[in-house]
Amino acid sequence: MAKNLVIVESPAKAKTIQRFLGSDYDVTSSQGHIRDLSEKGLGIDFNDNYKPLYEVSPDKKRLVADLKKKSKSADIVWLASDEDREGEAISWHLFDELGLDKAHTRRIVFHEITKDAILRAIANPRDIDLNLVDAQQARRVLDRIVGFELSPVLWRKVKTGLSAGRVQSVAVRLIVDREREVRAFNAEAAYRVTADFMTNDGNLFTAELTTRFSTKQQALDFVERCKDFRFLVIEVQSKPGKRSPKPPFTTSTLQQEAARRLGFTVSRTMRVAQTLYESGKITYMRTDSVNLSSLAINSAKQHIIEALGEQYSHPRQFNTHSKGAQEAHEAIRPTYINHHTIDGTADEQRLYQLIWQRTIASQMADAQVLKTTIDITAPEHKFQATGEQVTFDGFMKVYGHETSDSDQGLPTLTMGMELDATVIKAQQRYSQPPARYDEAALVRKMEELGIGRPSTYAPTISTIQTRKYIERGNVTGSKRDINIITLSKGKITDQTKQETYGADKGKLLPTDIGFIVNDFLMQYFPSIMDYNFTAQVEQDFDAIAEGKEQWTGMIDKFYKPFHQTVDDASEHAERNVGERVLGKDPATGQQVSVKIGRYGLIAQKSALNDDEKPVFAPLHKGQTLEGITLEEALELFRLPRQLGDFEGKPLQVNEGRFGPYVRHDGVFYSIPKDLDPLTITQEQAEEIIVAKRAADAQKVISEFGDIQVLNGRYGPYISYKGKNYRIPKKTDAHKLTEEDCRKIIG
Numbered sequence: 001m002a003k004n005l006v007i008v009e010s011p012a013k014a015k016t017i018q019r020f021l022g023s024d025y026d027v028t029s030s031q032g033h034i035r036d037l038s039e040k041g042l043g044i045d046f047n048d049n050y051k052p053l054y055e056v057s058p059d060k061k062r063l064v065a066d067l068k069k070k071s072k073s074a075d076i077v078w079l080a081s082d083e084d085r086e087g088e089a090i091s092w093h094l095f096d097e098l099g100l101d102k103a104h105t106r107r108i109v110f111h112e113i114t115k116d117a118i119l120r121a122i123a124n125p126r127d128i129d130l131n132l133v134d135a136q137q138a139r140r141v142l143d144r145i146v147g148f149e150l151s152p153v154l155w156r157k158v159k160t161g162l163s164a165g166r167v168q169s170v171a172v173r174l175i176v177d178r179e180r181e182v183r184a185f186n187a188e189a190a191y192r193v194t195a196d197f198m199t200n201d202g203n204l205f206t207a208e209l210t211t212r213f214s215t216k217q218q219a220l221d222f223v224e225r226c227k228d229f230r231f232l233v234i235e236v237q238s239k240p241g242k243r244s245p246k247p248p249f250t251t252s253t254l255q256q257e258a259a260r261r262l263g264f265t266v267s268r269t270m271r272v273a274q275t276l277y278e279s280g281k282i283t284y285m286r287t288d289s290v291n292l293s294s295l296a297i298n299s300a301k302q303h304i305i306e307a308l309g310e311q312y313s314h315p316r317q318f319n320t321h322s323k324g325a326q327e328a329h330e331a332i333r334p335t336y337i338n339h340h341t342i343d344g345t346a347d348e349q350r351l352y353q354l355i356w357q358r359t360i361a362s363q364m365a366d367a368q369v370l371k372t373t374i375d376i377t378a379p380e381h382k383f384q385a386t387g388e389q390v391t392f393d394g395f396m397k398v399y400g401h402e403t404s405d406s407d408q409g410l411p412t413l414t415m416g417m418e419l420d421a422t423v424i425k426a427q428q429r430y431s432q433p434p435a436r437y438d439e440a441a442l443v444r445k446m447e448e449l450g451i452g453r454p455s456t457y458a459p460t461i462s463t464i465q466t467r468k469y470i471e472r473g474n475v476t477g478s479k480r481d482i483n484i485i486t487l488s489k490g491k492i493t494d495q496t497k498q499e500t501y502g503a504d505k506g507k508l509l510p511t512d513i514g515f516i517v518n519d520f521l522m523q524y525f526p527s528i529m530d531y532n533f534t535a536q537v538e539q540d541f542d543a544i545a546e547g548k549e550q551w552t553g554m555i556d557k558f559y560k561p562f563h564q565t566v567d568d569a570s571e572h573a574e575r576n577v578g579e580r581v582l583g584k585d586p587a588t589g590q591q592v593s594v595k596i597g598r599y600g601l602i603a604q605k606s607a608l609n610d611d612e613k614p615v616f617a618p619l620h621k622g623q624t625l626e627g628i629t630l631e632e633a634l635e636l637f638r639l640p641r642q643l644g645d646f647e648g649k650p651l652q653v654n655e656g657r658f659g660p661y662v663r664h665d666g667v668f669y670s671i672p673k674d675l676d677p678l679t680i681t682q683e684q685a686e687e688i689i690v691a692k693r694a695a696d697a698q699k700v701i702s703e704f705g706d707i708q709v710l711n712g713r714y715g716p717y718i719s720y721k722g723k724n725y726r727i728p729k730k731t732d733a734h735k736l737t738e739e740d741c742r743k744i745i746g
Contacts (some may be wrong), residue, residue, distance in 0.1 A: 004024055005028065005073075006080050007029070010032070010274075011276065013277075017080070017113060028067070028070065029088060030063070033057070036140075037140060042148050044145065049551050050559075068099070076104055078107075078122065078125070079128070080109075082652075083109035084455060085455075088136065091128055097127070102155065106125035107126050107127060108125050112335045113278065113280040122569060138551035139542050145562070147165055149562070151161070153570055154517060155574050158575075158578075159596055169529060171442065171464055173518055173583075174465075174468060175508050175509070176533055179510050185434070189429070189701050190214055190429060191215075191429075193209035193213070193215040193223075194208050195231075195376075195423065197420065198420045199419060200417075205280050205410050206385065211381045216428075216483055220298075223492055225380075226421065229420055231376055231418065233374060234376065235373075235374070236372075237373045237374075238370055240370055240391075241373075243394075243395075244367075245361045246291055246361075248333055250287055251270075251455075253491045255458070256440040257439035262350055262354065264351070266457060266458045267458050269351065273352045282352065282355055283332055283335060286322065287332060288453070288454050289320045289330060292330055292331060296337060297317065299337040299444065300363040301363060304364060307363075308409035312364050312365065313543065314365040314394075322441075334355060339356075340353075341353065357399050360398050362395075364397075367401075368390070370389045372410050373386050374413055415713070421487070423488045425485070428482045438472075439508065446460075447636065452538070464514075466661045468514075469510065469511060470507055471633065472506060472508055473507070474503075474504060475509070477501060479690055482497060482498070484496075488637040512625045515578065516596065524573050528593050578595055579594070582628070585634060588605070590607075592605055592630055594625050598655075599618075599630060601618065601619040603633040617637050619636065619637035640654035641678070642676070643662075643681070645684070646664060647665070651685050653680055654677070660677035669685075671688065699712075702736065704737075704741060709727075709736055712724075725744050
């Protein structure tokens with residue numbers, strides 16, 4: 001056996017490190033956490049100062065037994081899990097569960113998987129940092145308490161199967177609040193005026209009026225006055241400016257930029273980054289630090305000078321503003337600066353290239369620009385044109401240049417120069433609602449509010465989508481008229497065109513259950529949903545990690561008022577199924593409302609007296625509790641529809657749990673998606689029945705009592721007592737006898 005046993009978290013990481021160490025080292029993997037809070041009950045002993053009750057995960061028992069065997073045979077066990085709180089906790093769990101001897105155990109950390117980093121770590125071992133372990137335990141215990149005590153309240157008061165989480169519920173609130181802002185937004189119209197000007201030597205450029213008009217008449221009057229107006233340049237200002245590179249990547253900025261430039265989801269970015277780290281290509285990918293090591297800065301400097309020249313080099317160290325004990329030693333960077341590209345999947349190559357470009361750019365000179373502003377006379381107002389010319393590209397040579405409307409190249413103009421306005425256009429423009437969150441924007445907002453930490457952004461966003469509180473989807477826009485007044489060649493035209501507004505793609509949208517759970521928690525658990533409170537909890541975790549606060553005291557301070565709130569809500573909260581009253585049915589006077597039913601969203605007409613029962617109808621796909629109108633809900637009650645008789649039996653159309661259907665003689669026939677149950681005709685319904693019968697007839701090849709030989713999607717098969725049996729190849733299903741079938745069934 002090897003004298004040294006090195007335990008890391010993942011097999012991929014173990015494989016990379018094994019290449020750097022000799023035969024005296026056996027590098028193996030714990031495959032993440034080996035144990036967690038017990039699933040029997042809460043997994044916390046409240047009578048023993050919130051003591052966590054840990055148990056080895058069932059799927060890890062064989063692995064733990066193997067690690068115990070290996071550790072007993074080794075002279076030294078090296079615990080080499082990641083350097084953040086989660087990694088520290090993994091090492092502590094290994095130490096405790098494997099029964100390791102402190103004298104023969106070493107804790108090592110590194111933030112890049114290179115031979116130098118590994119050997120340097122082995123030369124400088126340390127003890128397990130129990131403050132970091134306590135911070136991780138505090139987070140795990142607190143999150144278990146919140147989930148374990150809040151979820152049953154949701155089951156009783158809203159809907160079974162729901163769950164709540166400390167950070168996840170606040171993330172849902174952000175998205176719900178933003179969606180309501182968007183829906184409540186009232187767009188205001190104004191006329192934006194632009195002009196295309198031409199110089200005497202034929203150069204064209206665009207300027208915008210510095211004033212916007214609130215009415216069509218004002219815009220029309222202005223354009224009319226421009227007909228015979230003499231446009232003159234009244235001011236030209238040119239000022240040098242600069243653009244500076246952004247810091248190297250942290251976890252959140254990598255997630256945001258990978259979404260913007262590469263179209264990656266947050267989870268996809270972290271999955272690819274994990275692979276790059278474990279294969280030794282980048283430094284640790286969970287960090288809120290923008291620092292670079294002196295070695296990285298010097299390597300970048302040398303590379304930039306050799307490749308581009310001295311003028312492109314500007315070594316700099318960025319300061320990390322986010323406070324937190326989880327901050328790793330460095331920003332995310334390539335482990336070898338001189339490696340422009342790597343081998344790997346397309347995703348790995350693209351993400352690595354982005355990280356390399358950002359790191360190199362952060363050590364390059366500022367881009368130098370010349371910003372020019374030109375003022376031009378107009379009737380009682382003025383036009384203004386802005387432009388920007390890059391005089392030295394600096395870091396943009398590597399990281400690219402993001403263009404904007406002001407980046408147009410402006411011709412050389414002088415004071416008093418006369419210009420010809422070839423086209424003047426006054427176009428009706430509407431103010432824009434707040435932007436919905438995509439994954440990257442949500443990460444940015446969570447970081448801004450101090451909610452979560454680098455390791456929690458991706459799992460939080462994944463969890464709220466898995467729980468169906470949020471979905472990533474598109475919003476179909478609506479049409480509206482816009483007015484455009486144009487002056488060209490002395491003639492004014494007045495046009496009305498249509499534009500699509502409100503459309504969104506790839507945004508995070510609250511589901512109906514997301515709205516309802518959010519509103520319930522906001523009403524009965526406002527402290528849990530408070531952004532400042534959630535951020536304060538993160539700061540408490542940081543204080544524990546720094547040894548400034550005891551974790552059990554922090555839990556106690558949280559738990560007692562929280563538990564009382566849970567008791568109060570359990571006793572006094574009304575059942576909330578998201579019921580929304582839409583109004584009354586004009587024909588009957590019944591109140592119409594929508595809510596969550598046992599099998600999904602339903603509309604309800606209330607009973608008018610004790611002798612009646614409420615009437616229910618399921619909502620159609622795409623309809624929502626918050627979006628459906630009274631008119632749309634009333635349409636739902638047109639089902640069930642009686643179409644007439646077929647073969648002496650009534651034909652009925654209705655909507656069920658699995659979609660719309662035709663019912664005839666006790667048999668249900670699904671209605672295809674291209675037919676509307678509200679408009680389907682009797683002839684179409686009969687065609688559905690006849691077609692289904694024909695398909696069923698073709699499905700049955702032969703029958704022998706409770707044995708059937710059937711045609712299936714993938715060929716013939718035998719059905720017997722609820723089970724299916726494959727027919728051997730080259731066997732003619734049509735010639736099978738009962739005896740043949742029983743042999744196949746066995």
